[in-house]
Amino acid sequence: MSIAVVVVVAVLILGGVGVFLLRPKKGSSLKLGVSSETDVVVGSSEKVVTTEAEGSFDVTQHRRGLEGSLPKSRSLLGAALARMRSKRALGEELWIELEEALILSDVGVDVSVQLIESVKDKVFQEGITSTDAAIQLLRAEMTLKLARTDRELKIDATPPVVILFVGVNGVGKTTSIGKLAAQLSSQGKKVVVAAGDTFRAAATEQLEMWAQRSEVDVVKGSPGADPASVVFDAISHAAAVGADCVLADTAGRLQNRQNLMDELRKIRRVAEKASGTVSEVLLVLDATTGQNGLVQAEGFGEAAQVTGIVLTKLDGTAKGGVAFAVEDRLKIPIKFVGLGEGVDDLAPFDPVAFVNEITGDVS
Amino acid sequence: MFESLGGRLEDALSKIRSKARLSEADVEIALREIRTALLEADVNLLVVRSIVDRIREAAVGAMASRSLTPGQQVVKAVNDELTKVLGGESFRITYASRPPTIILMAGLQGSGKTTTSAKLARYFKSQGRSPLLVGADLQRPAAVEQLRTLASQIQVPMFSEWTSPIAVAKAGVAEARRIGRDVVIVDTAGRLTIDAELMEEITATSKEISPNYTFLVIDAMMGQDSVTTAKAFNEALEVDAIVLSKLDGDARGGAALSVKEVVGKPIAFASDGEKLDNFGPFYPDRMASRILGMGDVLTLIEQAERTMDEDVAERGAKKLMEGKFDLDDFLEQLRQVKKMGSLKGMLSMLPGVPKELRDVEVDEGELGKIEAMISSMTKKERLDPAMIDSSRRARIAKGSGTTPANVSALLKQFKEMQKMMRSMGIGPSSATKRKAKAKPPKKGRKNRR
Numbered sequence: 030m031s032i033a034v035v036v037v038v039a040v041l042i043l044g045g046v047g048v049f050l051l052r053p054k055k056g057s058s059l060k061l062g063v064s065s066e067t068d069v070v071v072g073s074s075e076k077v078v079t080t081e082a083e084g085s086f087d088v089t090q091h092r093r094g095l096e097g098s099l100p101k102s103r104s105l106l107g108a109a110l111a112r113m114r115s116k117r118a119l120g121e122e123l124w125i126e127l128e129e130a131l132i133l134s135d136v137g138v139d140v141s142v143q144l145i146e147s148v149k150d151k152v153f154q155e156g157i158t159s160t161d162a163a164i165q166l167l168r169a170e171m172t173l174k175l176a177r178t179d180r181e182l183k184i185d186a187t188p189p190v191v192i193l194f195v196g197v198n199g200v201g202k203t204t205s206i207g208k209l210a211a212q213l214s215s216q217g218k219k220v221v222v223a224a225g226d227t228f229r230a231a232a233t234e235q236l237e238m239w240a241q242r243s244e245v246d247v248v249k250g251s252p253g254a255d256p257a258s259v260v261f262d263a264i265s266h267a268a269a270v271g272a273d274c275v276l277a278d279t280a281g282r283l284q285n286r287q288n289l290m291d292e293l294r295k296i297r298r299v300a301e302k303a304s305g306t307v308s309e310v311l312l313v314l315d316a317t318t319g320q321n322g323l324v325q326a327e328g329f330g331e332a333a334q335v336t337g338i339v340l341t342k343l344d345g346t347a348k349g350g351v352a353f354a355v356e357d358r359l360k361i362p363i364k365f366v367g368l369g370e371g372v373d374d375l376a377p378f379d380p381v382a383f384v385n386e387i388t389g390d391v392s
Numbered sequence: 393m394f395e396s397l398g399g400r401l402e403d404a405l406s407k408i409r410s411k412a413r414l415s416e417a418d419v420e421i422a423l424r425e426i427r428t429a430l431l432e433a434d435v436n437l438l439v440v441r442s443i444v445d446r447i448r449e450a451a452v453g454a455m456a457s458r459s460l461t462p463g464q465q466v467v468k469a470v471n472d473e474l475t476k477v478l479g480g481e482s483f484r485i486t487y488a489s490r491p492p493t494i495i496l497m498a499g500l501q502g503s504g505k506t507t508t509s510a511k512l513a514r515y516f517k518s519q520g521r522s523p524l525l526v527g528a529d530l531q532r533p534a535a536v537e538q539l540r541t542l543a544s545q546i547q548v549p550m551f552s553e554w555t556s557p558i559a560v561a562k563a564g565v566a567e568a569r570r571i572g573r574d575v576v577i578v579d580t581a582g583r584l585t586i587d588a589e590l591m592e593e594i595t596a597t598s599k600e601i602s603p604n605y606t607f608l609v610i611d612a613m614m615g616q617d618s619v620t621t622a623k624a625f626n627e628a629l630e631v632d633a634i635v636l637s638k639l640d641g642d643a644r645g646g647a648a649l650s651v652k653e654v655v656g657k658p659i660a661f662a663s664d665g666e667k668l669d670n671f672g673p674f675y676p677d678r679m680a681s682r683i684l685g686m687g688d689v690l691t692l693i694e695q696a697e698r699t700m701d702e703d704v705a706e707r708g709a710k711k712l713m714e715g716k717f718d719l720d721d722f723l724e725q726l727r728q729v730k731k732m733g734s735l736k737g738m739l740s741m742l743p744g745v746p747k748e749l750r751d752v753e754v755d756e757g758e759l760g761k762i763e764a765m766i767s768s769m770t771k772k773e774r775l776d777p778a779m780i781d782s783s784r785r786a787r788i789a790k791g792s793g794t795t796p797a798n799v800s801a802l803l804k805q806f807k808e809m810q811k812m813m814r815s816m817g818i819g820p821s822s823a824t825k826r827k828a829k830a831k832p833p834k835k836g837r838k839n840r841r
Contacts, residue, residue, distance in 0.1 A: 199502030230541035319434030319615025
């Protein structure tokens, strides 16, 4: 019995009663609904295994490669740097502008300030006077913070190896799985995909279309089925057909929803039990996300023991700086970046390219 | 990890609040902290700059005036400024005089357009309109299927065909005219603002169907890029209003503030949950209170009104005032509160709840235990918990499937709660009068913990 519950209830009773008495006496209409009826039908988890369908979804409809997305140099920093170069001295203005450039990339205030302070110190110690050298120092400092050697996907354990994808809604979990399945499959691995998002309408269909492109097996449950059981069945199926790895999709969930985070714990537990090796839990992070990304990484990290980050939608104008903060603070390595909608647009994370994107392309 | 923006601002301002004389340095320190607080809430840097500049002006004015409480004036300036940026009229939709009213949805990938389209359709339906959903996202695999499934869940017709986005949108509007639907909601593919081809496509779609309203869907968790995105969409489409998605997360929602400030378009609707009815018109003043950490009492009141039984609430209030609140009342009120929804959600809407309490992990299952324990007590025991000795305790534990330790913990806490209420001086006073001060309880609680 935790003390918390009684305290919370007491507060709510007081608050509730107080609020009730405060309410406008006229029956004002209410707009923002929060509770009541669920539309989800909980069905029995009847599984269907689709085997290598030869559908032809148009992959080339829209895709941009790495080369199309990276050169976007009209960054604020680029302009700032050009301006500063023309000045000679390293003044306070430079540091403010650098700090703001980092903040505009969603690196966050604390991390930005720390970075700039440490570069400032070094500039002072080493007696650096040119802005170029100072900027190089900032880049080196950032790259150093990203110097990790554990960015490789761990898939060498005894098969079937399980890779779980988690994250909030709309970050690109299903798309990332589709891309990774295709890549692993083209490397000669036998891949099974678990359609563990039984909540969102047509999530399974979306995954199936991706799976068709790369001819991997999809194990699915009926809408509303227990996701843990779908993942369990996928692992059993993988073991039966001698597959190398299982990529498990999960429904998007916000990290402040306790019950959904519990569900995630269960999925991980069940996957662990069924396979013995959940070798990766990848948190998919949207590059447009702001400082909430840190809260996400903390929440999911705690509930599902995240082993790596997939930073998606880096082909847009967002820089994904929060991923830098996540890796720096929470020591979770960024493993992949999403750069577009094509199958090949999931690339291994390259710290140097990432830092250059954030700090502009001025050398 | 984070406390609310309101809490941080409070910290920043507490240092100058009571000062009789403000030095320039005092003000600069406070402004620096205000800046950090806003940035950490994901308010765009450029917006932060202009807000801070305006607060600085007000502060300089306060220093110059021979006011006795310059600190207070700065505090007021901050509140005024934020309320002004966030505030304003709520958005009202005007239906086309010649139906259908056409609504075009736009946004980045994953911002929540498809779900929002369905929620919007459900909202219109509840307003007595007859909407048609049009699936023009032919890009994302299964997007059309997703919309079709959602449409059938809310029993709204849905139209799509495998042609081109522009053709689908056009045919969708024609279909609405044909079958007599008065609102058409066109869901489109998510697109990046730097994707010239796709931006041209949505501009062309817009020209083709000339929508009455163009809604831009923005993720409430978005960071600094929100402004760039909103500007680009606004240039391509002339956005009429913003729809904020995923507001039920724990992001501080600086994106909402930034977009509103930079693009100058109102936030029309907000989505605050996964269920299709977790959606409604956006009230800027309520959001202002929420961002500032003042709670969202209005929404809470509405929830209370919907779910609580008036008699029961008044009985509870009366007992509280009289200091006769016993376990029976506790059980009754507990059941009421439970009906209102998740405890955590409600806590977040109550103003003045200390951070420690807000972050408490609440296991809602514990409520069941408490209910079971109280239910296992006799009437006498509930009125006078002091009479519960070890054998009674064992019986109660057995009856409720808990342990004697659980029972004594509950009793002890209930006793402390009673003591606290007494110390708060809940005395006889008018129960119907405005009583925003019904909240100070939380302060007392904080000390207790």
